[in-house]
Amino acid sequence: MILTPAQNIIAADPTRFRVLNCGRRFGKTSLAAEEIKGKALGAPNRIAYVAPTYQQARDIIWEILKTEMRPAIISINEARLEIKTKVIGSSGESLIVLRGWEAIETLRGQSFDLLVPDEVALYRNFWQTWQQVLRPTLADRKGHALFLSTPRGFNHFYDLYNLQEVDSEFKSFHFTTYDNPFIPPEEIDAARKQMTEDAFAQEFLADFRKSEGLVYKEFDREKHVYTDLPEGLTIVENIGGVDFGYTHKAAVLNLGMDNAGGIWVLDEYYESGRTDLEVAEYVAAKGFSRVYPDPESPAAIEEMRRKGVNIRPVVKGKDSESHGIDRIRERLKANKLHIHRSCVGLINEFETHSYKEDGVTPETTGEDALDALRYPIFMLQPEPVRKAYKFVPDEAIFSSIGL
Numbered sequence: 001m002i003l004t005p006a007q008n009i010i011a012a013d014p015t016r017f018r019v020l021n022c023g024r025r026f027g028k029t030s031l032a033a034e035e036i037k038g039k040a041l042g043a044p045n046r047i048a049y050v051a052p053t054y055q056q057a058r059d060i061i062w063e064i065l066k067t068e069m070r071p072a073i074i075s076i077n078e079a080r081l082e083i084k085t086k087v088i089g090s091s092g093e094s095l096i097v098l099r100g101w102e103a104i105e106t107l108r109g110q111s112f113d114l115l116v117p118d119e120v121a122l123y124r125n126f127w128q129t130w131q132q133v134l135r136p137t138l139a140d141r142k143g144h145a146l147f148l149s150t151p152r153g154f155n156h157f158y159d160l161y162n163l164q165e166v167d168s169e170f171k172s173f174h175f176t177t178y179d180n181p182f183i184p185p186e187e188i189d190a191a192r193k194q195m196t197e198d199a200f201a202q203e204f205l206a207d208f209r210k211s212e213g214l215v216y217k218e219f220d221r222e223k224h225v226y227t228d229l230p231e232g233l234t235i236v237e238n239i240g241g242v243d244f245g246y247t248h249k250a251a252v253l254n255l256g257m258d259n260a261g262g263i264w265v266l267d268e269y270y271e272s273g274r275t276d277l278e279v280a281e282y283v284a285a286k287g288f289s290r291v292y293p294d295p296e297s298p299a300a301i302e303e304m305r306r307k308g309v310n311i312r313p314v315v316k317g318k319d320s321e322s323h324g325i326d327r328i329r330e331r332l333k334a335n336k337l338h339i340h341r342s343c344v345g346l347i348n349e350f351e352t353h354s355y356k357e358d359g360v361t362p363e364t365t366g367e368d369a370l371d372a373l374r375y376p377i378f379m380l381q382p383e384p385v386r387k388a389y390k391f392v393p394d395e396a397i398f399s400s401i402g403l
Helices: 005-012 028-042 054-068 101-107 126-137 156-165 185-194 197-203 276-286 298-306 320-333 344-352 368-379 394-400
Strands: 017-022 046-051 073-077 082-086 093-100 114-117 144-149 170-175 235-243 250-258 263-271 290-293 337-340
Touching: 005 028, 005 170, 017 028, 017 156, 028 046, 028 054, 028 082, 028 093, 028 114, 028 144, 046 054, 046 101, 054 093, 093 101, 101 126, 114 126, 126 156, 126 344, 156 170, 235 263, 235 276, 235 368, 250 276, 250 344, 250 368, 263 344, 263 368, 276 298, 290 298, 290 368, 320 337, 320 368, 337 344, 344 368
Parallel strands: 017 144, 017 170, 046 093, 046 114, 114 144, 235 290, 263 337
Antiparallel strands: 073 082, 082 093, 235 250, 250 263
């Protein structure tokens, strides 16, 4: 297959970790297929292609690889989406595996010469998984990676795209749909007329914009994410918010209450595969003055009680979720809520949690850390209005009662 001029620029670059931010129909799938083929046929290599789900991996690139590599294929495993191929000019073999991000843990402990994560902006918990699962798979073979995606707001893919500014092993590329000579420009222009400005800019121009339909559209990294606490600010109390989980994330947030009524999320615990006991031990060790946990996990709450944690009840009933969301939004608007830059799980959820198509009901996934934040903020009552009382001397009091 002949690559387009834009694809050639990316393919020819020797940087170890390349990040491609491109518009829809730019040709990232064909580029990925060519990179995989070249790596597999050129030398004995192990290659992994990753899509958001197993089914997407099958739908996006599986048939392309089987068709274009047929003369060199030794064996195909349809169930596991694996292809073993010959190496041109030698007796060596290469292995190509396709995986879904939802089961990315299956790659833990393996080793690869090339990783091709596709649609990276859609991945949940990207940074933790990259650091703990995927990056180690490249260590012993000094493997490379080609990250592919169209943006989705200012989430982890935005951070990955900008990583080239601080890490010389990364290099980023930006191309739009117009850079694909096989897509008629007039077709792209027609799409522009039929889409909102933000949607077209994101999907066709690969421009980082706030996603449409976000629940917390008030969240702004420039305003709400901090590195150091302001000089002179005093944290008067540390409160915990807890959302339990095992297959999905267990989230614990450390909320610092300042002396001016603001809340500063100081750090986060954002882990999957953690038992109720492990979460309870972590919460107990933090020494929170009070903790607001998910009320639908009584067994987990009891574990924390046994550890001496001061549990405060959380009301979870009709409209409590929407009221909790409103209270968080009010704090964002008033600039009374700030999140430390290390809380990548919470920041990612702020920038991706969206409404369903009805525009009213929030999605029921991607809100583990947000739930841990919502419980305490929903339950925290405004400071009571303190009335001014006139001082009455003791003598007057005694006189009034006949003493």
